Amino acid sequence: MSRPVQARRLEGVDKNIWVEFVKLAATYSTVNLGQGFPDFPPPDFLKEAFTRALSGEKHMLHQYTRAFGHPPLVKILAQLFGKLLGRELDPMTNVMVTVGAYQALFCCFQAFVDEGDEVIIIEPFFDCYEPMVKMAGGTPVFIPLRPVFSREELELIADLCVKHDALCISDEVYEWLVYDGKEHVRIASLRGMWDRTVSIGSAGKTFSVTGWKVGWTVGPNRLLQHLRTMHQNSVYHCATAAQEVVAQGFQREFERYGKPDSYFVQLPKEMQQKRDQLVQSLVAVGMKPIIPEGTYFLVADISEFKSDVPDVPNSDEPYDSRFAKWMVKNKGLAAIPLSAFYCGPHKNNYNSFIRFCFAKEEATLKAADDILQKWKLEKTTP
Numbered sequence: 001m002s003r004p005v006q007a008r009r010l011e012g013v014d015k016n017i018w019v020e021f022v023k024l025a026a027t028y029s030t031v032n033l034g035q036g037f038p039d040f041p042p043p044d045f046l047k048e049a050f051t052r053a054l055s056g057e058k059h060m061l062h063q064y065t066r067a068f069g070h071p072p073l074v075k076i077l078a079q080l081f082g083k084l085l086g087r088e089l090d091p092m093t094n095v096m097v098t099v100g101a102y103q104a105l106f107c108c109f110q111a112f113v114d115e116g117d118e119v120i121i122i123e124p125f126f127d128c129y130e131p132m133v134k135m136a137g138g139t140p141v142f143i144p145l146r147p148v149f150s151r152e153e154l155e156l157i158a159d160l161c162v163k164h165d166a167l168c169i170s171d172e173v174y175e176w177l178v179y180d181g182k183e184h185v186r187i188a189s190l191r192g193m194w195d196r197t198v199s200i201g202s203a204g205k206t207f208s209v210t211g212w213k214v215g216w217t218v219g220p221n222r223l224l225q226h227l228r229t230m231h232q233n234s235v236y237h238c239a240t241a242a243q244e245v246v247a248q249g250f251q252r253e254f255e256r257y258g259k260p261d262s263y264f265v266q267l268p269k270e271m272q273q274k275r276d277q278l279v280q281s282l283v284a285v286g287m288k289p290i291i292p293e294g295t296y297f298l299v300a301d302i303s304e305f306k307s308d309v310p311d312v313p314n315s316d317e318p319y320d321s322r323f324a325k326w327m328v329k330n331k332g333l334a335a336i337p338l339s340a341f342y343c344g345p346h347k348n349n350y351n352s353f354i355r356f357c358f359a360k361e362e363a364t365l366k367a368a369d370d371i372l373q374k375w376k377l378e379k380t381t382p
Contacts, residue, residue, distance in 0.1 A: 009134060009135045009136075009137060010135065012134070013130070013131035013134050013135065016127070017127060017336070017337075017340040018035070018127075021034055021324070021328075021334070021336060022034075022035065024325060024328050024329070024334065025328060025334035028328045028329050028332060028334075029328050029332050029333065029334040030332035030333070030367065030371065031332065031333050031334065031364060031367045031368045031371060032334040033278075033333065033334060033335055033356040033357050033358070033360065033364075033368055034334040034335050034336045034355075034356075034357065035336075035357065036210075036296045036297060036357050036359065037204075037210045037211075037357075037359070038208045038210070038296075038359040038360065038361075039359075039360050039361050039364055040208065040359075040360070040361040041208075042207055042208045042209045043207065043208070043249075043263050045249065045252055045263075046207050046209065046245060046248075046249045049244075049245045049248040049249065050241070050245045053241045053244050053245050054241060058244075060240075061240050061241045061244050062240070062241065063240065064237055064240065065237070065240040065243065067231070067232055067236055067237050068092075068096045068097065068228050068231065068232075069091075069095060069096055069097030069216070069238075069243070070097065070238075070240060070243035070244060070247060071091070072243075072244065072247040072248075072251075073097055073214075073216075073243045073244070073246055073247035073250070074091040074092065074095040074096075074097060074216075075091045075247075076247050076250040076251050076254060077091065077095045077097075077216055077218070077250065078090065078091035078094060078095050079254060080250060080253075080254050080257075081095070081199075081218050083257075084186060084189070085186060085188055085189050085194070085218075086189060087194065089218070090221070093221040093224060093225075094218060094219065094220065094221060094224065095216060095217070095218055095224075096216065096217045096224055096227055096228060096231060097214065097215070097216050097238050097243060098214075098215040098216060098217060098231065098235070098238065099213050099214075099215065099235050099238050100202060100204060100213040100214065100215040101171065101173045101200050101201065101202040101204075101205075101215035102128065102213075102215070103215065103231075103234075103235055104198075104200045104215045104216065104217045104227075105126075105128065105129070105132060105169070105171065105200060106132055106230075106234075107217070107227045107230040107231055107234070108169045108198055108200075108217070108227065109132040109133055109135070109136045109138070109169075110132075110135075110136050110230050110234075111226040111227050111229065111230045112167055112169075112223075112226065113133060113136035113137060113138035114136075114137060114138075115137035115138075116137065116138070116139060117137070117138045117139065118138070118139050118140075118141050119133045119138045119139065119140055119141065120141045120142075120143055120166075121133070121140050121141065121142050121143070121343075122143050122144075122145050123142050123143065123144045123145060123341065123342050123343065123346060123350075124145065124338060124341035124342055124350070125142075125341055125342075126171065126341070127340055127341055130343065140343065142342070142343040142346060144342075144346060144349075144350075147290055151183075151185050154185050154187055154190065155190055155191075157187070158187055158190040158191065158192065158193045159192075161192075161193065161196060162191075162192040162193070162196070165196075166196070167196050167197075167198070167223070168187060168188075168193060168196055168197040168198070169197075169198050169200070170186075170187050170188065170197055170198065170199045170200065171200050172184070172186065172199055172200060172201055173200065173201060173202035173204075173205040173206075173215075174205055174294050174295040174296070175201065175206075176205075176206055176264045176267065176268065177205065177267065177268050177271055177294050177295055177296065178268060178293060178294040179268060179271070179272040179275065179292070179293055179294060180272070180293060182293045182294070184294070186199060187199075188218070188219070194219075194220060195220050195222070196223075197219055198217050198218070198219040198223055198224070198227070199217065199218045199219060200215065200216070200217055201215060201216050201217075201218070202214075202215045202216075203215065203216075203242075203246045203249075205296075206249075206264075207246065207249050207263070208267070208359075212239070212242045212245075212246070213238075213239070213242070214238060214239070214242050214243060214246050249263075271296075271358070271359065274358045274359065274360065274365060275291075275292065275298060275358050277358070277365050277369075278298060278356060278358040278365060278368070279291060279298065281365070281368060281369040281372045281373075282298075282300050282356070282372065284372060284373065284376055285372040285373075285375050285376045285379070286304050286305070286376070286379065287300040287301065287302060287304070287305075288300060288301035288303070288304070289301075290353075296357050296358065296359040297355050297356065297357055297358070298355070298356055298358060299338055299353045299354070299355050299356075300353065300354055300355075300356065301352055301353055302320065302323055302352055302353065302354055303352045305323065308326075308379075309322065309323045309326045309327075318337060318339040318347045318348055318351035319348075319351040319352065320337035320338055320339050320350075320351045320352060320353055320354050321337040321339060321340070321351075323337070323354065324336065324337045324354050327354075331371055331375055332371060333368060333371045333372070335354040335355060335356050336354065336355045337351070337353075337354055337355070338350055338351075338353035338354060338355050339351045339353075341355075
């Protein structure tokens, strides 16, 4: 009989909320506002570029390209982010392309986290941060975030990083999706931070093509050299054709930067309207949304719904998780419990909120509104 296989660093990180809630959504939901992906098409200029890349005469786009990033893509990324960060970037040493932002995160944690290192994670966090830190042998340290996050607070974090000589891994995949006239502050642009920061971006969130899995890291060579070592000994290479098309998309946006016909200008305006539409629908049924200043998501307080879904004393499952399961099974509307984005000891402190994705086409948001209006009617009818 074979002895049990020990995978010490995987202990306790084998469960994933997405497996359970994706299955629930597929089984019960009429409308899925849980997962963070658009159900509307990417921009026409990108679809046309993809068609040209696949059907054109550049047959080498079907073969390997440079392991650390297709040359046209790293070149335009260096141009654009050099402009945004106010420094000249070398496309060969200051930029690395990854299989989505997810692989960029994995490379960072594997490259920089040693056994016993403490890694500060701001809550709520993308759920892969904690297991990735643990798989690298690190110890997560969780800091809950208040609903406000200003430039001054970011500067305070930057000052602490400099004071304590800490590295900063900055996940900025929603950098172009900022609303209400707010600005996205890149922490690498703050005093003393360039040399200690790896900034991570995503073509999936930038161009509404989450299935293409093209991401990147930007940072000083002293850090990216270690990411390249991780990359070449794991994934090694990213899809050439997808990188070519993303490069063309960025070239177009670089030429139109700040202009009305820029996708980076148009998309956040459209997304803000979608946000506001969902906010109205949720308010009508009695939820209390927290208005986000960016991203695909908004969080709603469900405290008023204890009569619909009574709490269970001494339950190990957070209330928001049970509520989300009840909602998808009984109302056909899928969302994600916010407690999923907190560490175990903190989950029950934030169990009265659920997260909705509003990056959806008009028909999807209308269908969600129909469900919520019917729910409202049921609540007000004796």
